[in-house]
Amino acid sequence: xxTYAFDxxxxxxxxxxxxxxxxxxxxxxxxxxxxxxxxxxxLRLTAPTLLIDVSGLEDLAAVTLDxxxxxxxxLTTHRxxxxxxxxxxxxxxxAEAAAGIGDPQVRNRGTIGGSLAxxxxxADYPALVLALDAEIEMTSRDGTRTVSADxxxxxxxxxxxxxxxxxxxxxxxxxxxxxxxxxxKFANPASRYAVVxxxxxxxLADGTCRAARVAVTGAAPKAFRATxxxxxxxxxxxxxxxxxxxxxxxxxxxELLSDLSGSAEYRAHLCEVxxxxxxxxxxxxxx
Amino acid sequence: MTRDITVTINGEQxxxxxxxxxxxxxxxxxxxxxxxxxxxxxxSSCGACTVLINGKSAKxxxxxxxxxxxxxxxxxxxxxxxxxxxxxxEGFRECHGLHCGFCTPGMIMRAMELLEKNPxxxxxxxxxxxxxxxxxxxxxxxxxxxxxxxxxxxxxxxxPSTEPEFV
Numbered sequence: 001x002x003t004y005a006f007d008x009x010x011x012x013x014x015x016x017x018x019x020x021x022x023x024x025x026x027x028x029x030x031x032x033x034x035x036x037x038x039x040x041x042x043l044r045l046t047a048p049t050l051l052i053d054v055s056g057l058e059d060l061a062a063v064t065l066d067x068x069x070x071x072x073x074x075l076t077t078h079r080x081x082x083x084x085x086x087x088x089x090x091x092x093x094x095a096e097a098a099a100g101i102g103d104p105q106v107r108n109r110g111t112i113g114g115s116l117a118x119x120x121x122x123a124d125y126p127a128l129v130l131a132l133d134a135e136i137e138m139t140s141r142d143g144t145r146t147v148s149a150d151x152x153x154x155x156x157x158x159x160x161x162x163x164x165x166x167x168x169x170x171x172x173x174x175x176x177x178x179x180x181x182x183x184x185k186f187a188n189p190a191s192r193y194a195v196v197x198x199x200x201x202x203x204l205a206d207g208t209c210r211a212a213r214v215a216v217t218g219a220a221p222k223a224f225r226a227t228x229x230x231x232x233x234x235x236x237x238x239x240x241x242x243x244x245x246x247x248x249x250x251x252x253x254x255e256l257l258s259d260l261s262g263s264a265e266y267r268a269h270l271c272e273v274x275x276x277x278x279x280x281x282x283x284x285x286x287x
Numbered sequence: 288m289t290r291d292i293t294v295t296i297n298g299e300q301x302x303x304x305x306x307x308x309x310x311x312x313x314x315x316x317x318x319x320x321x322x323x324x325x326x327x328x329x330x331s332s333c334g335a336c337t338v339l340i341n342g343k344s345a346k347x348x349x350x351x352x353x354x355x356x357x358x359x360x361x362x363x364x365x366x367x368x369x370x371x372x373x374x375x376x377e378g379f380r381e382c383h384g385l386h387c388g389f390c391t392p393g394m395i396m397r398a399m400e401l402l403e404k405n406p407x408x409x410x411x412x413x414x415x416x417x418x419x420x421x422x423x424x425x426x427x428x429x430x431x432x433x434x435x436x437x438x439x440x441x442x443x444x445x446x447p448s449t450e451p452e453f454v
Contacts, residue, residue: 002308002310003308004308005288005306005307005308006307006308007288007307008290008307008351008353010353010356031351031354034349034350034351034354035331035349038349038350038351039330039331039349042329042330051307051351053353053354055354102331102419103334103418103419103420104344104397104400104401104416104418104419105331105334105337105344105345105346105397105419106331106346106419108343108344108345109345109346109349109350190332191332192418
């Protein structure tokens with residue numbers, strides 16, 4: 001299987017990458033780990049005329065603690081997210097999710113920025129960044145802007161990222177006292193993509209849920225927040241009965257995907273099961 | 288339009304003119320004639336094409352040759368010799384870790400990194416460690432045993448029983 005022909009450039013700096021991007025009028029694509037883009041090109045779903053290899057921009061491959069945020073460089077591989085001491089300490093749910101992506105070889109190459117930019121409806125990170133209230137930092141020659149995860153995912157394989165922009169960082173608020181987060185995934189056994197994955201973050205005070213964020217991936221054309229569930233949890237103790245009641249009817253099968261991995265009705269059922277597991281674990285960690 | 292890239296494969300430097308769309312596995316197999324690296328699925332699912340790039344296991348069907356410009360690559364041909372097998376190769380032989388052998392080069396290249404990072408893995412860690420490598424013959428039990436055999440040998444310990452497991 002081969003791709004259409006294209007040209008290739010290895011960027012030595014963010015500036016150079018952005019200049020090349022801007023000079024190709026939407027026909028160029030950034031190449032990081034290539035583990036979403038190259039398969040898409042082989043299937044001829046996309047046919048850029050220029051690939052700009054940004055994988056050598058090491059400044060964007062670091063995880064740092066920046067005030068109350070984890071700042072994760074866009075080129076941080078899944079393996080590096082999985083093993084980062086900072087991520088494991090301040091946001092273990094994200095490290096656990098990264099450890100469940102694909103397989104070891106894929107995690108050695110794929111990057112968080114590349115995965116977010118690709119916005120596969122079954123990718124894991126979209127649920128995490130939504131539940132964790134992350135911000136996506138994007139840079140172009142016009143400057144840098146930040147978009148909340150809530151505003152980032154537009155549709156299947158479509159995000160707020162413009163053709164001339166690159167994701168440079170993901171900023172995630174570190175978990176505070178009384179906060180816990182978890183991710184529960186029903187994985188396709190071959191690909192490890194999420195048939196349904198649910199990430200949950202809860203804040204507890206005096207045994208009561210102050211706020212919850214619940215986000216679902218794999219089920220629908222794009223990852224989404226289950227805001228009705230979040231509202232039903234607020235102000236209540238996170239008992240099994242409260243969680244069971246809150247997740248009931250989380251998703252409408254009419255709005256979900258149906259494919260070989262599962263029908264829409266099955267996915268709707270999985271949404272409730274995975275949300276229950278994620279909330280139960282998040283609440284246990286917050287306590 | 289081709290461009291020159293330089294890669295070090297199994298310690299030997301090669302400068303090759305390649306099209307940007309040439310996959311690394313095609314460079315290895317067709318331009319350098321190192322056919323030990325196999326193409327199974329061509330979709331980064333099966334792991335038959337696994338090689339080490341700067342010491343990290345990677346699926347060479349999902350990497351462009353140009354991305355590997357400047358890299359150091361190890362393929363199965365760079366592991367052991369017929370006279371002095373690597374402990375992993377010996378383990379696969381002793382434990383019957385293969386039937387048809389198609390997945391074996393990828394399995395061994397993946398296990399190389401696994402044992403490098405974790406010299407004493409549990410059975411579960413081995414199974415998750417080779418989750419990106421498919422074998423359609425063995426049922427994996429003897430592959431796991433082969434990796435355990437190699438791990439013990441690399442640690443300088445007595446190797447476990449090589450009695451094959453039939454299930």
